[in-house]
Amino acid sequence: xxxxxxxxxxxxxxxxxxxxxxxxxxxxxxxxxxxxxxxxxxxxxxxxxxxxxxxxxxxxxxxxxxxxxxxxxxxxxxxxxxxxxxxxxxxxxxxxxxxxxxxxxxxxxxxxxxxxxxxxxxxxxxxxxxxxxxxxxxxxxxxxxxxxxxxxxxxxxxxxxxxxxxxxxxxxxxxxxxx
Amino acid sequence: xxxxxxxxxxxxxxxxxxxxxxxxxxxxxxxxxxxxxxxxxxxxxxxxxxxxxxxxxxxxxxxxxxxxxxxxxxxxxxxxxxxxxxxxxxxxxxxxxxxxxxxxxxxxxxxxxxxxxxxxxxxxxxxxxxxxxxxxxxxxxxxxx
Numbered sequence: 001x002x003x004x005x006x007x008x009x010x011x012x013x014x015x016x017x018x019x020x021x022x023x024x025x026x027x028x029x030x031x032x033x034x035x036x037x038x039x040x041x042x043x044x045x046x047x048x049x050x051x052x053x054x055x056x057x058x059x060x061x062x063x064x065x066x067x068x069x070x071x072x073x074x075x076x077x078x079x080x081x082x083x084x085x086x087x088x089x090x091x092x093x094x095x096x097x098x099x100x101x102x103x104x105x106x107x108x109x110x111x112x113x114x115x116x117x118x119x120x121x122x123x124x125x126x127x128x129x130x131x132x133x134x135x136x137x138x139x140x141x142x143x144x145x146x147x148x149x150x151x152x153x154x155x156x157x158x159x160x161x162x163x164x165x166x167x168x169x170x171x172x173x174x175x176x177x178x179x
Numbered sequence: 180x181x182x183x184x185x186x187x188x189x190x191x192x193x194x195x196x197x198x199x200x201x202x203x204x205x206x207x208x209x210x211x212x213x214x215x216x217x218x219x220x221x222x223x224x225x226x227x228x229x230x231x232x233x234x235x236x237x238x239x240x241x242x243x244x245x246x247x248x249x250x251x252x253x254x255x256x257x258x259x260x261x262x263x264x265x266x267x268x269x270x271x272x273x274x275x276x277x278x279x280x281x282x283x284x285x286x287x288x289x290x291x292x293x294x295x296x297x298x299x300x301x302x303x304x305x306x307x308x309x310x311x312x313x314x315x316x317x318x319x320x321x322x323x324x
Contacts, residue, residue, distance in 0.1 A: 018283055019304050020292075020296060021296070021300065022296040022298075022299035022300060023299075023304040025270075025300045025302065026297040026299045026302065026303070028306075028307075029299070029302040029303040029305075029306040029307075030306075032303070032306035032307055032309070032310045033306050033309075035310050036306070036310045036313055039310070039313050039314070040313065040319070043317070063285050083199055104261075105259070108255045108256075108259055109255075111253075111255045112252075112253035112255045112256050115253045115254070116253055117256070121322075122322075122324070123196070123321055123322070123324050126321035126324065127318075127321060127322065130252075130314070130317060130318045130321050131252070131253060131256060133314065134252065134256055134260070134311075134314050134318075134319075135256065135259075137310055137314065138256075138259050138260055138263060141263060141307065142259075142263055145263070145267065145303075146266075147265075149266065149270065
């Protein structure tokens with residue numbers, strides 16, 4: 001029996017990061033509790049800060065920046081915990097989706113504000129303020145949750161496709177020669 | 180710091196779900212064991228280890244979607260909130276479905292993972308439900324003035 005050739009032996013490769021939706025869910029839940037705390041204990045000042053940001057035109061940018069930072073931090077933490085290698089797919093998903101979601105929520109908010117102002121409703125200013133507040137919350141939640149959901153679904157699709165792929169002839173030959 | 184303690188009625192509302200969805204099934208399992216003279220002291224983790232918490236959170240999500248649809252928020256806001264709640268509730272319920280399918284087909288199933296996933300996703304749905312109920316309460320006050 002010949003000894004194993006160390007030069008030909010492959011170094012153990014690091015597995016890629018497999019994201020679980022539960023990791024993102026916990027972070028979003030904690031963020032929601034912080035939001036709820038601020039809403040209950042600082043109902044006026046917290047709402048005013050958010051409305052001022054929207055009036056100055058930097059609420060959408062702030063939502064994008066916060067969600068990008070949280071997404072990146074969460075992904076790096078998962079990679080570190082699993083001692084796994086980050087993937088390009090994840091970088092593309094987590095880098096682009098928070099921006100797309102932020103823009104989408106911003107359009108939605110503009111539509112809702114326009115719709116409110118066009119209606120003959122009482123207390124228009126208060127209603128617009130509440131619309132801004134709820135869109136800020138939904139923007140933060142969707143900016144973190146949706147990229148991880150997309151990543152999880154893409155990973156599952158990739159895994160299902162690789163499971164269905166027929167074995168290549170070279171791999172079959174290698175398996176036969178090993179007997 | 181201004182606090183309207185009437186706004187905390189969502190605490191009562193959410194605790195109803197926790198009591199009826201988590202505590203009552205746990206107490207019922209103890210009562211069943213006592214009635215049949217068996218030794219059974221399940222912890223909530225053992226009782227819900229196949230991801231059943233996901234089903235409870237889907238029920239919470241549906242009730243909040245209903246409240247949101249009844250509100251005077253603009254259609255865009257109602258749609259966005261409902262879709263997000265429905266997505267998170269469905270993903271929570273999917274943990275139970277995956278766990279059931281793995282058990283039914285003889286594939287390896289990890290109850291520890293199913294418990295962790297369903298617990299975190301249920302936590303997400305409950306916390307989202309709390310925030311949206313607070314926001315609905317605020318909006319109802321604004322719309323009433």
